[in-house]
Amino acid sequence: MKLLTLNFLTCAIKACKSSPASFPLHPRDVELEIVESDINLPFLKNILPRLMWAELRTIAAELGLPELPETAPTRDHLVEGKEEAKEGEEVDEVPSQTARDLHRVLLETTVKEGKLVCGNCAHEYKVMEGVPNFLLPGHLV
Amino acid sequence: MLPTPSTSHVCFDRVYEPAEDSFLLLDTLSSTSEAAFLLERFAKAQSAPPLVLEVGVGSGVVLAFAAANAGRIFGHQDVLTLGTDINSFACKAAAQTIRTAITEHEQNTSISLDVVNGDLASCILPNSVDVFIFNPPYVPAELPDFARHGDYNGLPDGQKKTTFEQDSYLLELSYAGGEDGMVVMNRMLEQIPEILDAGRGVAYVLLCAQNKPEEVKQRIREWSPGWRAETVGSSGKQAGWEKLQVVRIWKEEA
Numbered sequence: 164m165k166l167l168t169l170n171f172l173t174c175a176i177k178a179c180k181s182s183p184a185s186f187p188l189h190p191r192d193v194e195l196e197i198v199e200s201d202i203n204l205p206f207l208k209n210i211l212p213r214l215m216w217a218e219l220r221t222i223a224a225e226l227g228l229p230e231l232p233e234t235a236p237t238r239d240h241l242v243e244g245k246e247e248a249k250e251g252e253e254v255d256e257v258p259s260q261t262a263r264d265l266h267r268v269l270l271e272t273t274v275k276e277g278k279l280v281c282g283n284c285a286h287e288y289k290v291m292e293g294v295p296n297f298l299l300p301g302h303l304v
Numbered sequence: 305m306l307p308t309p310s311t312s313h314v315c316f317d318r319v320y321e322p323a324e325d326s327f328l329l330l331d332t333l334s335s336t337s338e339a340a341f342l343l344e345r346f347a348k349a350q351s352a353p354p355l356v357l358e359v360g361v362g363s364g365v366v367l368a369f370a371a372a373n374a375g376r377i378f379g380h381q382d383v384l385t386l387g388t389d390i391n392s393f394a395c396k397a398a399a400q401t402i403r404t405a406i407t408e409h410e411q412n413t414s415i416s417l418d419v420v421n422g423d424l425a426s427c428i429l430p431n432s433v434d435v436f437i438f439n440p441p442y443v444p445a446e447l448p449d450f451a452r453h454g455d456y457n458g459l460p461d462g463q464k465k466t467t468f469e470q471d472s473y474l475l476e477l478s479y480a481g482g483e484d485g486m487v488v489m490n491r492m493l494e495q496i497p498e499i500l501d502a503g504r505g506v507a508y509v510l511l512c513a514q515n516k517p518e519e520v521k522q523r524i525r526e527w528s529p530g531w532r533a534e535t536v537g538s539s540g541k542q543a544g545w546e547k548l549q550v551v552r553i554w555k556e557e558a
């Protein structure tokens with residue numbers, strides 16, 4: 164499971180939804196796996212407004228990952244500069260270190276095994292073989 | 305016609321095989337009229353990638369199609385896809401279907417988040433979904449006995465293979481919809497207003513004739529002022545009882 168996915172998940176227990184403590188879910192006792200992929204600069208720029216920055220920083224810190232900057236980067240922070248373009252060729256933007264870090268944290272760092280814990284009710288959701296399990300006994304009646 | 309994503313790696317003994325209902329969703333999402341509606345809804349000076357959530361992904365064929373053809377359907381080369389299924393075997397199969405479909409489209413920059421094992425959209429952050437898709441278990445047939453779910457949702461302890469009873473149970477989950485085939489859908493409809501983005505969210509759900517679609521649409525329109533529900537795709541008009549339709553649910557500014 165990618166860390167970016169945690170940006171959109173919350174505790175499955177209905178009574179928790181109104182509590183701010185139910186988001187984000189906290190990874191606990193996890194085995195992380197880095198799954199490398201090509202960096203996609205336009206995507207990173209576009210996703211910025213959707214990121215819950217403070218919450219992502221918390222998760223990265225809890226996992227002992229390199230610290231994310233205190234405030235969310237802007238689109239410009241993600242671009243290093245222009246590569247020297249040859250005559251008639253398109254100019255490619257070069258991802259900055261911030262962009263590479265963001266790519267690493269959001270998309271390449273995955274939870275393989277472990278738990279996701281709700282900060283409100285303390286319920287633990289298991290992650291097995293990269294798939295989180297949000298089924299509750301009460302769901303299936 | 306846009307190509308159908310490959311599901312050749314999926315074992316259909318325990319994961320729903322793409323059928324007429326799945327294909328009706330593909331056709332509807334890529335129809336000229338829906339593409340026009342979605343383009344207008346999502347292209348408007350918004351750069352943030354839409355989040356597309358499918359509940360009950362099964363083989364993943366629908367979500368993979370939406371991701372692979374994001375540019376044509378949503379006017380965004382990049383969408384985020386998120387899926388859920390109650391069947392853990394479906395979750396794994398679908399994740400692969402979606403990954404493959406995205407990488408096969410070179411200019412496509414969609415990102416497949418994950419496919420999580422869960423009940424409907426109960427673990428999805430409220431107010432976050434831009435496009436919601438659900439092809440539910442819609443056949444009027446008794447719901448399976450969920451007491452066995454924990455045992456049947458993974459490989460039996462120490463085994464490499466599922467049992468026949470397990471496979472039958474998992475397939476029952478994919479079609480049996482209880483009274484009027486609406487028990488699972490009714491629970492889903494309750495969650496829709498909460499998970500959809502309040503401004504641009506839109507849902508596509510599949511209904512069959514026995515689900516009493518006219519009544520269902522009327523109920524949605526009565527949720528609160530502004531809610532709309534319209535049939536935007538249908539199939540099997542002559543085939544008798546299993547006539548299918550796709551209903552679009554969205555809110556217009558009051």
Ligand SMILES: C[S@@+](CC[C@H](N)C(=O)[O-])C[C@H]1O[C@@H](n2cnc3c(N)ncnc32)[C@H](O)[C@@H]1O
Pocket residue numbers: 320321322323325326329359360361362363364365366388389390391394422423424439440441442477478479488
């Ligand atoms: C008719 S199949 C559709 C599969 C796929 N989306 C397609 O169109 O081919 C219904 C799917 O919903 C899943 N499902 C049934 N009940 C569910 C629930 N409560 N929560 C999540 N998924 C569920 C089934 O496991 C099955 O994969």
Ligand SMILES: [Zn+2]
Pocket residue numbers: 174175176179185281282283284285286
């Ligand atoms: Zn909780």
